[in-house]
Amino acid sequence: MASTASHVSFLPPVLTFCAAAVVAVPVFRLLGLSAVLGYLAAGVAIGPSGLSLVEDPQTIATVAELGVVLLLFIIGLELKLSHLWEMKRDIFGLGFAQLAVTTLCLGGAAYLVGFTPKASFVTGAAVALSATAIALQMLGERNDLQTPYGQRSFAILLFQDLSVVPLLAVLPLLASGAAAEHGSLMDRLLAVGEALVGIGAVVLIGRYGLNPFFRILARSGAREVMTASALLVVLGAALLMQEVGLSMAMGAFLAGLLLAESNFRHQLEADIEPFRGMLLGLFFMSVGMSIDLALVREQWLLLTIATPVVIVGKSLLIALLSRLFGASWRDGLRSGALLCTAGEFAFVLLPVATGLGLMSTAEAQPVTALAAITMLLGPLLSTLVERMLAKRGESEEQPDESGLLGQEGELESRVLVIGFGRFGQIVNQVLLAQGIEATVIDKDVERIRDAGRFGLQVYYGDGTRLDVLRAAGAEKAEMICICIDDHDAILKIIEIIHENFQNARSFVRAFDRIHAIELMNRDVDYQIREVFESAIVFGRAALEELGTEPEAAAAAANDVRKRDIARLVLQKEVGSMGGAELVVGSKITPEPLTVPTSRARALSPETRDILGEGVL
Structure with a gap:
């Protein structure tokens, strides 16, 4: 039998995370800042570089990544394939331009400070990717996801997530320099085939299997079963995509997209939301814990210069590209400030590149610290830009001329x-x-x-x-x-x-x-x-059938309707002043709205007993 200590060993870190979030997030919200910034600051405070209250941040980060997975699932639920198709220009046009131009500029800057060409490419690509979780969380807090700038920002993020798989596939080719080798090509083709099979499986199951599956579960009436099934679908799709070499987040997004037209969409979103919020907060805290303050002190000059260059440079590049694709300068600046951070996938690309020998540990460590610092300071810049634009008295968002909002x-x-x-x-x-x-x-x-x-x-x-x-x-x-x-x-x-x-x-x-x-x-x-109006209509039709003129029948019905409303209002007032008849459960006795012209007559012995007339 497990000891008592083993049962409670998981409680200290759980309590630590809860306490840090409870303290930091309300403070930052009271200051008018994003909750994301509060989570990041809390992570720095309790991490190895702070109070060292959490000893193994990497283990926490692995679990916390599920928050990003659930976030992408909910985003997929809120979209439809038709809406996604309408966004194709922003996804594949603006998204590609942002990634390509930003990678080129940041990679060139890395080369100028002494990085090797291969390390420069990895650095540029890793920092060009933006933080999907942070950007979407802030859009959600502002209720701006359906605005034009929110839709364009999401299009850029979606293309970035789609590009992670090709980037991971390119790194081994750069390391070996043997892209034309037969075995390597066959391995690549096999990997592509597995990915296509995985995507096909998710599409087929989502299209033809999930609605009947949820329908059967709904008939059971067990709410907890629906919650378990929602998690099963999300995590199952994520795991399948990971097994075939794709992103877990993209697998969850694809599952959500396929369920966007499902009748169970809102219930699924409601069931997933509590888990998403909790795990996403944990993810932000894990990013904060990854910041190595000792390394920051050692590389303070490089990071002091590189951080504003990345944040301001990405903001201006995205603003300029958004403007070229039809956005206003206001929307371009908002998108740029929102996406100026490095992304979660930087913590994936950099270790892979280091393991393949594309960059040394001495090169990868400051870039990793730079990515984490931009994720800490980026939300602050985005908040400042929003306030600056608000103070200038800019007009509110106009209706979306591109149709991205969708009719629904x-x-x-x-x-x-x-x-x-x-x-x-x-x-x-x-x-x-x-x-x-x-x-x-x-x-x-x-x-x-x-x-x-x-x-x-x-x-x-x-x-x-x-x-x-x-x-x-x-x-x-x-x-x-x-x-x-x-x-x-x-x-x-x-x-x-x-x-x-x-x-x-x-x-x-x-x-x-x-x-x-x-x-x-x-x-x-x-x-x-x-039944009131149907009974009124029924009575009016009965009068007409009995020979009453239609106008007279309508007048009688309207008279009863008016009398009933007046009496209902009077009963409401009496009840509000006293209320005893409602509190003790007494019933309001139905009474005629027209004074009876004769006494009720009982037509059977049973009826006479009920009316209390006795036996004649």
Whole structure:
């Protein structure tokens, strides 16, 4: 049996990370700086160069890389292949130009300070790559991912991630200088074949297998199983890509992209989000821990000169290239400041190049320190640029003329409908009649399947969960329509809306009169009893069938409607002043809205007993 010490041995580092994050991140946020900078500073403080509270940062970094994997999966979920195709010019045009020009400039600078040609190329390529995790985290904090500059920045990052595989393939060729050897060529072809097979497997499984898989799991009703399945999909795709020589992050991104049109998209995003945030924070702290302050002191002059050269140089190059590809100077500067850091893959390329003999340890160590320092200072520059542009009174972002936002993002930001049963279906039909395509959340698999036949986009998810509502776009919604028939769940959702989404108007389906009064007491913007209007219409049709003139029947229906509303408001006021009849669970007795002209008559002995008339 394991000792007690072995059970608790993992607690000190866990507590150390939690304490460092809890202290550093709020402080930096209070200063108006990014949480990323707080995580990086916390990592420096607890790492080997600081208080040495964590002895093996490399082990932590290996686990923390999963944060980048989960981040790319969520980014993939938020895109669609059609949107990605619209971005092809920025991905393969602007992305390629940025990587090529930046590698050339930074590699040339490394050559001028005494690096060998091969080491200069590796240095230029490693530092030209930007920090995907940092940039996307900051875009998320600013809610700018869907803006034109956010989309162009993401296009550059996506091309950089795609280029990592070719770069890793080129390094052995540079080391051997024998690109034409038969065996080497065969190995390369085999590696390419394995990569293509791996990509094909992910595409086929994602396209044809995942939706039926999630549909079966959803029927079980076990929320924890859905969370486990989400992690299984993400980590499985990442591992498969790694086994065939590709990036784990790109495997996760591909899985997310294939699930972007899935009905389970919002639920998957909500399930993954807590893990992503935790592991991504851990990743940033591991980067901070990798900064060797002793080496910084030894190479202080070189790093003091190189750090601003890299940060400012990359910013200006990206701004200039963005301008050449149609961006405004404002957007170009924002993209440049956002992507001025070196990237996570620098810590991959540099050790590989050192192991192959392309650069010496003396050359690789300062470049590694430089990459980490830029990741520490880059977010600060980006924040300063944002403040500078804001102070100059620049106009807010204009609508995206290039169509990168996509129609879905615009439509989803208007109306969110929770529930796609018999009530929610009709609500959606009315909205669609005016071209308003709402985002719909439901946790019934059959309803989702039915909606798919009507061409509606309905996503699997539990509308009583805050994370699901956030993932579905509740923060941007103008209106949230609650169309489910669960009394308690409706009240819970209303509380969540009032606490977290105060800009959204709440339109709610009420079960009965008592429920309607409860909703009015919770200050919903609009409520309607699910059978009230249909009963009014039913009664009006009955009057007309019995010979009443249509105008008179309509007037009678309207009169009942007005009287009912007035009485409902009065009952709400009485309840708000006293409330005893609601607190103790008493029911509001239905009463006629028109004074009866005669006494009720019982037509059977059983009825007379119920009415208390006795036996005649």
